[in-house]
Amino acid sequence: MRVDGVSVQCGFELMEKLECRLGVHNLSVYYDDFKALENINLLIPCKRITAFIGPSGCGKSTLLRCFNRMNDLVPGSYVEGSIFFDGTDIFSDNYDVTELRRKVGMVFQKPNPFPKTVYENVAYGPKIAGIKKKAVLDEIVERSLKRAALWDEVKDKLHSSALRLSGGQQQRLCIARALAVEPEIILLDEPCSALDPIATQRIEDLLVELAEKYTIIIVTHNMQQAARISHFTAFMMIEEHGDPGRIIEFGETSYIFTNPDNEKTERYITGRFG
Amino acid sequence: MHRRSGRLFGENRLGAPDPHLFLYDLREMGISRSVRLSRIVKTPDNFVKCALFICSSLTVFFVFLVIVFILSSSVPALKELGFKNVFFSTKWSPNVSAPLKGNYGILAFLNGTILTTIGALILGAPLGVGTAVFIDEYAPVWLKGLVFRGVEIIAGIPSVVIGWFGLTLLVPMIAEITNTSGYGMFAASLVLALMVVPTITTLSFEALQAVPEDIHDASVALGATRWQTVSRVLLPASLRGIAAAVILGMCRAIGETMAVQMVIGNARQLTFNPLTRTSTLTTRIVTDMGESHGVFRSALFAQGLVLLIFSAVLIIIVRAALKGRALSQ
Numbered sequence: 001m002r003v004d005g006v007s008v009q010c011g012f013e014l015m016e017k018l019e020c021r022l023g024v025h026n027l028s029v030y031y032d033d034f035k036a037l038e039n040i041n042l043l044i045p046c047k048r049i050t051a052f053i054g055p056s057g058c059g060k061s062t063l064l065r066c067f068n069r070m071n072d073l074v075p076g077s078y079v080e081g082s083i084f085f086d087g088t089d090i091f092s093d094n095y096d097v098t099e100l101r102r103k104v105g106m107v108f109q110k111p112n113p114f115p116k117t118v119y120e121n122v123a124y125g126p127k128i129a130g131i132k133k134k135a136v137l138d139e140i141v142e143r144s145l146k147r148a149a150l151w152d153e154v155k156d157k158l159h160s161s162a163l164r165l166s167g168g169q170q171q172r173l174c175i176a177r178a179l180a181v182e183p184e185i186i187l188l189d190e191p192c193s194a195l196d197p198i199a200t201q202r203i204e205d206l207l208v209e210l211a212e213k214y215t216i217i218i219v220t221h222n223m224q225q226a227a228r229i230s231h232f233t234a235f236m237m238i239e240e241h242g243d244p245g246r247i248i249e250f251g252e253t254s255y256i257f258t259n260p261d262n263e264k265t266e267r268y269i270t271g272r273f274g
Numbered sequence: 275m276h277r278r279s280g281r282l283f284g285e286n287r288l289g290a291p292d293p294h295l296f297l298y299d300l301r302e303m304g305i306s307r308s309v310r311l312s313r314i315v316k317t318p319d320n321f322v323k324c325a326l327f328i329c330s331s332l333t334v335f336f337v338f339l340v341i342v343f344i345l346s347s348s349v350p351a352l353k354e355l356g357f358k359n360v361f362f363s364t365k366w367s368p369n370v371s372a373p374l375k376g377n378y379g380i381l382a383f384l385n386g387t388i389l390t391t392i393g394a395l396i397l398g399a400p401l402g403v404g405t406a407v408f409i410d411e412y413a414p415v416w417l418k419g420l421v422f423r424g425v426e427i428i429a430g431i432p433s434v435v436i437g438w439f440g441l442t443l444l445v446p447m448i449a450e451i452t453n454t455s456g457y458g459m460f461a462a463s464l465v466l467a468l469m470v471v472p473t474i475t476t477l478s479f480e481a482l483q484a485v486p487e488d489i490h491d492a493s494v495a496l497g498a499t500r501w502q503t504v505s506r507v508l509l510p511a512s513l514r515g516i517a518a519a520v521i522l523g524m525c526r527a528i529g530e531t532m533a534v535q536m537v538i539g540n541a542r543q544l545t546f547n548p549l550t551r552t553s554t555l556t557t558r559i560v561t562d563m564g565e566s567h568g569v570f571r572s573a574l575f576a577q578g579l580v581l582l583i584f585s586a587v588l589i590i591i592v593r594a595a596l597k598g599r600a601l602s603q
Contacts, residue, residue: 101497102496113492127506
């Protein structure tokens with residue numbers, strides 16, 4: 001199957017069965033004169049984990065940050081093309097970006113809890129969304145921390161500083177914080193790169209669990225991680241330094257890692273370059 | 275390296291560098307000028323170290339000297355007139371020919387200093403912090419530079435010019451609107467507000483910049499508007515730095531003399547009315563210092579002592595605030 005010039009290897013039946021509410025269409029991203037991404041076409045399946053892999057600087061994070069328009073914060077950045085979310089182009093004028101960011105949560109590379117208490121960190125999103133009742137907030141905090149598999153570890157220190165938690169706990173707190181606003185999609189930008197293997201495994205287990213309820217997009221440098229947890233994989237690359245990043249191949253993870261269409265994909269996943 | 279009599283050039287037999295042998299070797303090679311140079315090359319380090327040590331010692335020494343001088347100069351007033359008559363009296367009627375017969379209560383001026391400073395901060399702190407937030411979060415790049423240059427220019431205006439501006443523009447305006455003389459603590463607070471804005475803006479901006487970018491992004495990614503991010507994340511995270519900025523602005527306001535003297539009216543009366551002529555500690559010192567001697571002069575030094583204590587306490591508070599900030603990050 002081909003979707004706008006990208007070969008999609010997952011086979012008709014599977015792709016047909018999957019719902020896709022997020023689609024990228026002919027997307028190019030620029031930072032001033034520099035073209036960071038060119039002609040990206042992609043469908044993100046719902047309630048599955050989609051991984052973006054590829055060498056450093058190929059634009060994985062840039063693409064990820066398009067889905068919640070975080071690139072808006074970079075001065076001089078602009079996009080061509082569209083990302084459709086439930087049929088509306090998120091780059092269209094008058095699109096409510098704060099509403100988008102509530103539906104599309106994000107977890108960053110380095111754990112970045114606010115210098116507030118554990119409770120305040122999780123309650124932040126609901127509070128800015130206008131929820132004031134303490135009972136409701138309490139319930140959201142507990143539910144989010146439980147979903148992020150952190151509740152048992154922090155239930156006795158909800159009101160101590162989040163900065164006292166370990167790196168792995170902080171990252172799960174950031175996931176809980178993202179979950180607290182009831183997003184539909186969660187973007188993760190190399191969420192385990194600052195964590196030790198045990199903390200990494202806990203996050204991976206958590207993501208697999210969360211994929212039952214949420215659409216997850218993860219950028220990772222770790223190909224084993226992509227192979228272990230993702231259902232779909234997009235391999236991205238730049239031809240030469242200064243060229244824009246492109247999607248070389250997109251498909252079901254098992255296909256990409258065992259029987260890739262593209263020679264470059266094969267060379268990358270077998271570790272021969274990049 | 276030249277090998278000479280079983281050892282390396284400039285080194286002794288054990289292979290350690292030896293300056294004497296180094297010179298000896300050079301002389302043997304007929305390079306006598308370089309020998310003199312090499313001596314000088316060795317000295318600068320010690321010379322610079324010495325010079326810097328003297329500089330820093332002098333600084334500390336002068337601070338010490340100033341403190342001792344102010345303390346000892348204010349002792350006569352406190353001794354002759356009594357602590358209560360200096361600090362808790364509002365009656366200031368110096369007697370130039372017989373200083374001991376005058377009254378030297380500084381409470382009115384203390385009141386003037388405190389109230390004008392509070393006024394300056396009420397007006398200037400929101401302006402300064404607001405400008406800092408605007409530059410940090412809202413302004414496009416070109417405007418950022420423009421606002422910054424503007425703030426720098428205000429910081430560079432000599433206080434007498436700001437005072438002159440206050441005297442010729444603000445005082446008549448206040449006079450017309452309120453139907454008073456126009457002189458007083460309100461006018462003083464206005465010019466002081468203008469003068470504390472650069473300090474508060476620059477230091478608050480630095481405090482805001484010190485907040486890690488990733489916390490800011492985390493807030494935005496949760497669907498926070500700019501103002502929500504500013505008010506709930508950036509300001510709380512930089513609160514200590516901003517407090518330090520406001521306190522340093524306060525130091526500036528307390529110490530400012532020239533601009534205040536030009537607009538406050540220089541009356542020797544206690545007042546809580548911002549539109550009545552009064553004095554501050556600094557303006558009283560500068561107004562009276564010319565003809566003072568004896569206890570009269572000593573009473574002026576007592577005012578200096580109060581100012582010194584103010585600034586010392588404020589600096590200690592700033593240190594504590596910034597230290598706490600370093601710990602919390």
